[in-house]
Amino acid sequence: MKQFATLIKTLDSTNKTTKKVEALANYFARAKDADKVWTIAILSHRRPPRPVNTTLLREWAAELANIPLWLFEESYHIVGDLAETIALVVPAGETSSEKSLTVFLEEMIALKPKEEADKKAYLFENWRQLNYYERFVFTKLITGGFRIGVSQKLMTRALSKATGIDEDVLAYKLMGNWDPNTISFQDLVLEEKESDYLSKPYPFYLAYAVEGEVEDLGAVSNWSFEHKWDGIRCQVIIRNDELFVWSRGEELVTDKYPEFQKFVGPIPNGTVLDGELLPYVNGELGTFNDLQTRIGRKTVSKNLLVKTPVILKAYDVLEWKGKDIRTKTFVERRKILEQLFRTIPVISGGAEQDRTEQLPLLLSERMEFKSWEEVAQERNRAREMRSEGLMLKRKDSPYQVGRKKGDWWKWKVDPLTIDAVLTYAMRGHGRRSNLFTDYTFALWQENNEGKKELVTFAKAYSGLTDKEFKEVDAWIKKNTLERFGPVRSVTPHHVFEIAFEGIAFSKRHKSGVATRFPRILRWRKDKKIEEANGLEDLKALISPSPQSTPQKEEEAKNTKE
Amino acid sequence: MNTPLLQFTHRGIYCAPAKVYLDPWKPVDKAIISHGHADHSRWGHKSYITHHKNVPIVKHRLGDVNITGKAWGETFTINGVTFSLHPAGHIIGSSQIRVAHKGEVWVFTGDYKLEDDGLATPYESIKCHTFITECTFGLPAFLWTPQKEVFTDINQWWAENKANGQTSVLFGYSLGKAQRLLKHLDPSIGKIYTHGAVENMTAVLRPLATFPQTELITRDTKKEDIKGNMVIAPPSAHGSTWIRKMTPFVTASASGWMAFRGARRRRAIDKGFVLSDHCDWPDLLKAIKNTGAEKIICTHGYTDIFSKYLRELGYDARTEQTQYGEEEGPVSLEEGNTELTGEHANQ
Numbered sequence: 001m002k003q004f005a006t007l008i009k010t011l012d013s014t015n016k017t018t019k020k021v022e023a024l025a026n027y028f029a030r031a032k033d034a035d036k037v038w039t040i041a042i043l044s045h046r047r048p049p050r051p052v053n054t055t056l057l058r059e060w061a062a063e064l065a066n067i068p069l070w071l072f073e074e075s076y077h078i079v080g081d082l083a084e085t086i087a088l089v090v091p092a093g094e095t096s097s098e099k100s101l102t103v104f105l106e107e108m109i110a111l112k113p114k115e116e117a118d119k120k121a122y123l124f125e126n127w128r129q130l131n132y133y134e135r136f137v138f139t140k141l142i143t144g145g146f147r148i149g150v151s152q153k154l155m156t157r158a159l160s161k162a163t164g165i166d167e168d169v170l171a172y173k174l175m176g177n178w179d180p181n182t183i184s185f186q187d188l189v190l191e192e193k194e195s196d197y198l199s200k201p202y203p204f205y206l207a208y209a210v211e212g213e214v215e216d217l218g219a220v221s222n223w224s225f226e227h228k229w230d231g232i233r234c235q236v237i238i239r240n241d242e243l244f245v246w247s248r249g250e251e252l253v254t255d256k257y258p259e260f261q262k263f264v265g266p267i268p269n270g271t272v273l274d275g276e277l278l279p280y281v282n283g284e285l286g287t288f289n290d291l292q293t294r295i296g297r298k299t300v301s302k303n304l305l306v307k308t309p310v311i312l313k314a315y316d317v318l319e320w321k322g323k324d325i326r327t328k329t330f331v332e333r334r335k336i337l338e339q340l341f342r343t344i345p346v347i348s349g350g351a352e353q354d355r356t357e358q359l360p361l362l363l364s365e366r367m368e369f370k371s372w373e374e375v376a377q378e379r380n381r382a383r384e385m386r387s388e389g390l391m392l393k394r395k396d397s398p399y400q401v402g403r404k405k406g407d408w409w410k411w412k413v414d415p416l417t418i419d420a421v422l423t424y425a426m427r428g429h430g431r432r433s434n435l436f437t438d439y440t441f442a443l444w445q446e447n448n449e450g451k452k453e454l455v456t457f458a459k460a461y462s463g464l465t466d467k468e469f470k471e472v473d474a475w476i477k478k479n480t481l482e483r484f485g486p487v488r489s490v491t492p493h494h495v496f497e498i499a500f501e502g503i504a505f506s507k508r509h510k511s512g513v514a515t516r517f518p519r520i521l522r523w524r525k526d527k528k529i530e531e532a533n534g535l536e537d538l539k540a541l542i543s544p545s546p547q548s549t550p551q552k553e554e555e556a557k558n559t560k561e
Numbered sequence: 562m563n564t565p566l567l568q569f570t571h572r573g574i575y576c577a578p579a580k581v582y583l584d585p586w587k588p589v590d591k592a593i594i595s596h597g598h599a600d601h602s603r604w605g606h607k608s609y610i611t612h613h614k615n616v617p618i619v620k621h622r623l624g625d626v627n628i629t630g631k632a633w634g635e636t637f638t639i640n641g642v643t644f645s646l647h648p649a650g651h652i653i654g655s656s657q658i659r660v661a662h663k664g665e666v667w668v669f670t671g672d673y674k675l676e677d678d679g680l681a682t683p684y685e686s687i688k689c690h691t692f693i694t695e696c697t698f699g700l701p702a703f704l705w706t707p708q709k710e711v712f713t714d715i716n717q718w719w720a721e722n723k724a725n726g727q728t729s730v731l732f733g734y735s736l737g738k739a740q741r742l743l744k745h746l747d748p749s750i751g752k753i754y755t756h757g758a759v760e761n762m763t764a765v766l767r768p769l770a771t772f773p774q775t776e777l778i779t780r781d782t783k784k785e786d787i788k789g790n791m792v793i794a795p796p797s798a799h800g801s802t803w804i805r806k807m808t809p810f811v812t813a814s815a816s817g818w819m820a821f822r823g824a825r826r827r828r829a830i831d832k833g834f835v836l837s838d839h840c841d842w843p844d845l846l847k848a849i850k851n852t853g854a855e856k857i858i859c860t861h862g863y864t865d866i867f868s869k870y871l872r873e874l875g876y877d878a879r880t881e882q883t884q885y886g887e888e889e890g891p892v893s894l895e896e897g898n899t900e901l902t903g904e905h906a907n908q
Contacts, residue, residue, distance in 0.1 A: 012822065013831060013832045014811075014831050014832075015812075015826075015829050015830065015831050016831070065701055067701050067870075068870075068873065071701060071866065071870055072701075074700070074866045075700050075701055075702045078700060078702070078863070079702050079821060079823075080821075080823050081822070081823070084821070084822060085702060088701075088702040088703075088704065088820065089701045089702055092704065149826070429823070432823065432827060433821060433823030433824070434821060434823060434824065435827070466827075
């Protein structure tokens with residue numbers, strides 16, 4: 001533990017990436033194998049399940065610190081991190097533990113099924129003894145969510161430095177479903193084994209946003225175009241008569257999307273497809289908002305499967321007949337993909353189709369254009385196509401690893417914008433703890449008595465400079481109306497221009513509208529709150545579509561009731 | 562009901578029978594000043610009364626104002642009200658202001674800390690009926706380690722940086738924190754360079770205390786000479802063009818706010834040393850208890866939370882709005898001091 005806590009302290013004491021990689025590489029070179037495995041697991045968000053819920057943690061920490069619970073809660077709102085708050089308020093221990101990180105984690109796993117009294121005794125013992133940093137790390141391991149400014153990529157780079165294994169190979173090895181409790185460092189990192197690779201996806205190739213003018217990308221004839229679909233980026237793997245679905249967050253989500261089981265059989269073993277998982281409702285693509293109902297669910301009810309089925313809009317093939325074909329050119333890979341589509345029964349359009357014989361699969365249509373103006377025109381159709389813009393892929397490009405510039409670009413449509421009033425604020429977390437940086441915005445609506453009132457429609461916490469955040473923060477503290485725990489309501493006074501990518505009707509939102517990726521575009525100091533937009537203006541931005549008109553929403557509601 | 566001895570007005574804390582203000586934030590005729598930080602000693606008063614040691618600081622900051630110096634514990638009477646100044650331990654020359662009238666005693670702390678920092682005259686507990694206290698760090702999350710340990714860490718950090726061929730840049734407010742750092746840095750490790758604001762303020766304080774030798778960084782200072790040494794600068798120098806001369810360097814801040822990892826990360830500082838010139842949580846509670854006061858008024862810091870807790874402990878505690886300190890958060894790293902006038906304009 002001492003070693004791991006020292007690592008975290010060192011990572012915490014520098015703001016420079018090279019220093020962080022160096023500290024991690026040193027750690028990987030020196031730590032015991034089991035600790036290394038756990039460190040990799042923790043830094044790639046594979047922590048063991050939380051042994052004690054946070055309500056109990058808070059109560060017990062307050063008890064040990066000898067302060068009332070409300071005072072602990074207030075401190076937590078201000079510190080912004082539960083483990084840090086606990087480490088700060090409980091009386092300081094001075095000792096350092098000789099127990100290894102692995103032993104601590106094994107203890108925590110064993111703790112989960114135990115009685116409350118045992119859990120409490122375990123926590124008190126460690127909180128009392130450990131010094132500040134070890135206490136912080138210990139509590140962080142219990143609360144989970146080890147975000148300390150070390151990305152998985154950075155960790156992989158350090159591991160590569162320490163082991164001499166290629167970074168991309170390592171990224172591939174560390175993906176997927178492995179259990180830090182049972183796997184050895186030898187198995188996970190050092191050893192080459194074919195059988196392990198059955199479920200393993202390839203690292204996703206990620207595109208950068210177009211910089212400057214698209215014309216600078218050269219001859220339009222070198223490029224292939226597709227719409228940029230607004231769903232979940234996925235890799236679908238069929239190997240050995242088994243299906244694996246990976247999301248871009250390198251999370252195995254096979255069980256969440258049982259409709260894809262149909263792929264096994266018709267799609268030959270040894271195939272890996274890259275595509276977008278999208279909702280497909282009544283014979284056409286749904287919105288991201290439709291998809292929201294599926295994302296959080298681990299088990300999917302039959303009802304939901306009927307209401308919001310999903311499909312894969314495939315755009316690339318990375319493995320074919322068991323061979324890694326990522327080095328083939330994009331056009332060659334697409335030929336293979338299109339050939340595959342000719343041999344299997346994929347979805348055909350229309351609402352009234354019987355889909356029992358069809359695979360939930362669509363091809364992401366490839367387009368070519370004669371001029372960049374034509375490309376721009378197609379991009380303007382994005383909202384109508386339910387896409388976020390265009391993807392530009394160089395025809396002769398291989399499938400690369402991670403975010404690389406040059407061969408793939410995303411060219412999104414300009415965001416939609418609206419002027420809204422700041423109504424609530426909450427303190428941020430991490431580097432923004434203790435600053436009010438998370439805002440709620442409202443738009444005008446006429447109530448039943450014909451009076452205008454503000455209705456909340458979105459939250460946003462990015463888009464301002466640090467200086468602007470400071471200014472808003474200071475203003476909020478002076479203009480607080482009411483406090484609700486960490487949230488404060490403020491005098492409606494400031495207007496901000498809010499940008500967002502997509503918009504749809506939603507029953508889950510008070511305003512009746514859901515926006516996608518809302519963020520602050522500008523602080524409109526020139527505008528008075530009376531000049532902010534109305535909810536009607538926002539609704540007018542929703543592009544018409546059969547399943548998302550207000551009328552249909554109303555009907556759906558009626559039939560349900 | 563009688564008028565309270567001290568009232569909170571839009572100009573500042575006012576003693577009506579004496580017609581005197583304590584640390585007023587708007588121009589007044591007569592002001593008693595607790596200490597030299599910009600939010601407590603402001604421009605434009607017709608006359609100032611403060612401790613002897615604070616006189617040169619105020620003059621340095623505000624020019625040739627009409628100012629009278631008093632000694633610790635020296636009583637002076639204005640319109641029948643008795644005043645005296647007592648050490649607050651915050652920075653050199655910082656006082657608590659005791660106000661006594663018709664058997665009633667109030668104490669206003671300004672800013673204070675209990676730990677003896679080896680520089681400011683150590684805090685002295687004064688019995689009173691009403692205690693007007695700051696609570697900049699009035700949360701149980703703030704627990705300071707003794708300064709001896711903190712300075713061991715700071716000197717060790719410096720020595721490590723030096724061994725790595727890097728310059729150590731340490732940020733601290735030019736009045737107070739900078740001198741406290743200077744006083745306890747180990748000059749056997751290397752030379753100590755200063756930013757202009759720190760150098761000027763230290764020059765004002767040299768007659769009052771002994772400090773190690775410092776060297777001002779000027780246009781003519783050679784880059785090679787600075788390498789591996791210590792540089793003390795105000796926080797506003799962080800991210801400025803001035804600092805580029807120190808390359809390769811690592812940065813650190815010494816402040817109570819460094820107790821929060823988020824505060825340091827937000828400022829993109831490499832290292833944070835938790836070192837404050839204010840009371841931590843236990844010291845605030847201890848100070849209040851020792852005064853024997855039943856009425857407590859919280860002026861700045863986490864006032865709402867702190868006064869609520871004091872009420873639970875049985876005190877008659879409340880909050881009054883003042884213009885001391887920044888708001889409740891570390892908006893700057895100045896530990897509650899809003900201003901860096903003329904120190905490092907527009908960086």
